[in-house]
Amino acid sequence: MKFDLKGKDPQSKARAGVLTTDHGTIETPIFMPVGTIGTVKGVHQRELKEDINPDIILGNTYHLYLRPQTEILEKAGGLHKFINWDRNILTDSGGYQVYSLSANRKIKEEGVKFKSHIDGSYHFFTPENVMEIQRTIGADIIMAFDECTPYPCDYRYAKRSMHMTHRWLDRCLAHLQKTPYKYDYSQTFFPIVQGSTYKDLRKQSAEFIASREAEGNAIGGLSVGEPAEEMYAMTDVVCETLPKDKPRYLMGVGTPINILENIALGVDMFDCVMPTRNARNGMLFTAHGTINIKNKKWADDFSPIDEMGITYVDLEYSKAYVRHLFTVNELLGKQIATIHNLGFYLWLVREARKHILAGDFYEWKNKMVKQMDKRL
RNA sequence: GGAAGUAUUGAGCAAUUGGUUGGCUCGCCAGACUGUAAAUCUGGUCUCUUCGGAGCUUGUAGGUUCGAGUCCUACUACUUCCA
Numbered sequence: 440m441k442f443d444l445k446g447k448d449p450q451s452k453a454r455a456g457v458l459t460t461d462h463g464t465i466e467t468p469i470f471m472p473v474g475t476i477g478t479v480k481g482v483h484q485r486e487l488k489e490d491i492n493p494d495i496i497l498g499n500t501y502h503l504y505l506r507p508q509t510e511i512l513e514k515a516g517g518l519h520k521f522i523n524w525d526r527n528i529l530t531d532s533g534g535y536q537v538y539s540l541s542a543n544r545k546i547k548e549e550g551v552k553f554k555s556h557i558d559g560s561y562h563f564f565t566p567e568n569v570m571e572i573q574r575t576i577g578a579d580i581i582m583a584f585d586e587c588t589p590y591p592c593d594y595r596y597a598k599r600s601m602h603m604t605h606r607w608l609d610r611c612l613a614h615l616q617k618t619p620y621k622y623d624y625s626q627t628f629f630p631i632v633q634g635s636t637y638k639d640l641r642k643q644s645a646e647f648i649a650s651r652e653a654e655g656n657a658i659g660g661l662s663v664g665e666p667a668e669e670m671y672a673m674t675d676v677v678c679e680t681l682p683k684d685k686p687r688y689l690m691g692v693g694t695p696i697n698i699l700e701n702i703a704l705g706v707d708m709f710d711c712v713m714p715t716r717n718a719r720n721g722m723l724f725t726a727h728g729t730i731n732i733k734n735k736k737w738a739d740d741f742s743p744i745d746e747m748g749i750t751y752v753d754l755e756y757s758k759a760y761v762r763h764l765f766t767v768n769e770l771l772g773k774q775i776a777t778i779h780n781l782g783f784y785l786w787l788v789r790e791a792r793k794h795i796l797a798g799d800f801y802e803w804k805n806k807m808v809k810q811m812d813k814r815l
Numbered sequence: 816g817g818a819a820g821u822a823u824u825g826a827g828c829a830a831u832u833g834g835u836u837g838g839c840u841c842g843c844c845a846g847a848c849u850g851u852a853a854a855u856c857u858g859g860u861c862u863c864u865u866c867g868g869a870g871c872u873u874g875u876a877g878g879u880u881c882g883a884g885u886c887c888u889a890c891u892a893c894u895u896c897c898a
Contacts, residue, residue, distance in 0.1 A: 475851050497850075535850045541881055543852085556852040587850070631850090662849040670849095690850035697849075712851045720847085735844070766843095809832045 440627040440654045450801035452705035455792045461624035464529045467707040472785045475499040477522045481777040490750045492782045495527035501536040509575045517577030517622050530578035538587035557732040566610035577622050583611045585631040590664040594797045597635035604633045631659040636669045645680035654720045656681050657688040678705035699804045706782035714780035719773045737762040750782030
């Protein structure tokens with residue numbers, strides 16, 4: 440993998456770069472649509488490619504391990520082939536499931552025992568076998584196995600957990616050293632900074648992670664319920680500490696405003712379920728705020744769902760029609776909303792990139808944050 | 816024309832043996848959602864309210880009873896069956 444910085448915003452810490460892997464280039468800042476179980480929910484690969492056009496999407500180790508299971512993915516020749524996606528894929532390690540499935544898991548130094556949410560069976564994840572699974576899934580970028588701490592998290596626990604995540608990182612690295620790539624392309628490994636909402640821990644963690652000299656670095660444990668200001672304070676500290684010439688990935692973030700503010704702090708990569716999940720629940724993101732398309736007020740509004748026309752659905756379908764589809768619970772409504780939202784998110788980061796390269800990102804960002812901060 | 820049955824909130828059902836009807840599902844109206852246990856979840860949904868409460872209600876009108884959605888009478892509407 441290669442990362443080249445192409446420009447920097449004069450009034451903020453925002454950067455524009457190009458990341459190159461064996462599956463092509465990724466222009467940063469980038470938003471990566473989430474495709475947990477081998478699908479970006481509700482979107483055909485063709486629409487994803489042609490209408491939304493991201494350079495990279497996500498998959499999830501835990502979910503893919505449970506179904507279809509690694510054996511099937513290996514037989515398929517990796518996730519790219521299995522899902523017919525020839526661009527980049529990044530897999531999360533299952534570290535987030537340590538947080539989100541907290542009722543169904545037990546953490547030990549050795550690893551995490553999960554109780555499957557599907558059939559109740561027990562599974563043990565360790566840094567080593569998670570690397571092994573990610574080798575088999577075959578994503579271009581694979582993530583360290585970490586513990587994503589909840590919010591709030593007391594200092595002692597946050598510190599202890601951070602150190603364990605660091606020890607797990609070294610185990611991940613050691614294991615990767617002795618396991619070759621499974622397919623005919625290379626894989627890049629990103630370690631993850633933790634430290635909850637404590638500046639000193641974040642700094643310490645970022646220093647530790649930086650010392651491992653990975654090709655890219657991630658910030659985890661945020662967007663778990665903390666106020667936005669705390670999130671920004673943490674990304675700021677971490678970005679200041681992480682190497683400037685490596686891409687920085689803020690995991691699980693976020694709202695369009697979160698994304699712009701974090702770009703301004705030096706983050707290059709984002710992913711979030713929000714545009715896809717919220718789409719299925721009737722929320723449309725626009726440059727002027729969010730719309731709950733299920734609301735009665737749209738019942739006779741025949742204007743296009745988004746005048747901007749970023750993707751074809753924006754102009755081809757009216758608000759009244761999409762509201763109708765949600766009212767009668769038709770799949771098409773959710774599909775339209777998903778394409779719209781992903782189109783908007785990708786537009787947002789591309790626009791950010793343009794403004795960084797043009798040198799006027801900061802003013803543009805402030806204008807956008809102001810106008811998006813409302814409900815229509 | 817005759818016989819039997821039914822009537823509870825927008826809909827469909829509950830509600831002990833006559834013992835505080837406002838419970839459930841759906842619909843509707845809102846809200847939530849951040850490395851996806853999520854096409855999910857939460858709240859509201861008789862009327863009024865100063866948000867503390869207050870009031871009205873089981874097709875309609877009566878009756879029995881300390882007490883009626885429940886029992887009785889008449890009426891109305893609907894369903895089924897027989898002519």
